[in-house]
Amino acid sequence: MVPLSWYLILSAILFCLGAFAFLLKRNIITIFMAIELMLNGVNLSFVAFANYWNQHSPAGELPALSGHVFVFFVMVVAAAEAAVGLAIIIAVFRARETLNVDRVNLLKL
Amino acid sequence: MVHQALFIFFGLICVAGAINLLVQRHPINSALSLVVVMASLSLIYLLLGAEFVAAIQVIVYAGAIMVLFVFVIMLLNAGAEERTRGSHVALTLGGPAVAVVAGLLTWIMVHSNPQLGAVAIGPSNFGETRLVARLLFREFLLPFEVTSVLILIAIMGAVVLGRKES
Numbered sequence: 713m714v715p716l717s718w719y720l721i722l723s724a725i726l727f728c729l730g731a732f733a734f735l736l737k738r739n740i741i742t743i744f745m746a747i748e749l750m751l752n753g754v755n756l757s758f759v760a761f762a763n764y765w766n767q768h769s770p771a772g773e774l775p776a777l778s779g780h781v782f783v784f785f786v787m788v789v790a791a792a793e794a795a796v797g798l799a800i801i802i803a804v805f806r807a808r809e810t811l812n813v814d815r816v817n818l819l820k821l
Numbered sequence: 822m823v824h825q826a827l828f829i830f831f832g833l834i835c836v837a838g839a840i841n842l843l844v845q846r847h848p849i850n851s852a853l854s855l856v857v858v859m860a861s862l863s864l865i866y867l868l869l870g871a872e873f874v875a876a877i878q879v880i881v882y883a884g885a886i887m888v889l890f891v892f893v894i895m896l897l898n899a900g901a902e903e904r905t906r907g908s909h910v911a912l913t914l915g916g917p918a919v920a921v922v923a924g925l926l927t928w929i930m931v932h933s934n935p936q937l938g939a940v941a942i943g944p945s946n947f948g949e950t951r952l953v954a955r956l957l958f959r960e961f962l963l964p965f966e967v968t969s970v971l972i973l974i975a976i977m978g979a980v981v982l983g984r985k986e987s
Contacts, residue, residue, distance in 0.1 A: 713939040717930040728923035729839040735915035739902040792975035799982035
């Protein structure tokens, strides 16, 4: 038996590391990866709560497996986001010849 | 006992991979450590009885999405990042702020530990694909169909953005 709070603490640590990487990193691709890390941290708490709810909830509530379905939707949105975001990164790189976000500070060239 | 040992082992691998993502300068190293994080997270999902989620974590996240990232890093020939003034501000201001948030969350979790209780290793038939699919195609049918539109729009957006302007 592992306390539920351990899973939530791991989830919080992953989310905060992702947030810190988002702030610290200057490479636009790495910033994008930090967002994926934050999404993964949230997914972990979804799955942990699904298992917890399966073992503790009274019958007739929302099915515990809906946590897994939410994770599925998060993954779909992450995949769509990665496709569009990486296309934007390629477009930015074509226009600026750099991946450093500090050099991409104007909308107009 | 075995459950706790496995959780701590994979959790430590997860955190180590996330810290390595933070520390590494070259984006390809960050991408590979993110793959490590995702793979060990999928093993933690297996501990929670979420078989379907663990499988799509490996196939979609560690497979498809990270291959896309590595492909773009290779395509753009990204080099090691340079530290600029903005990142020093982020280090001095953002670092303590994020540490405070993480500490506060951990403190809340540790204090609400007695009310929350514990989770056992998931039963083997809990997160199986059949049950997830039944839920997905009954209760969540409309959101599922909406995601197909979302994916279609994302594909069209990626094609339009990736096209060379003539």
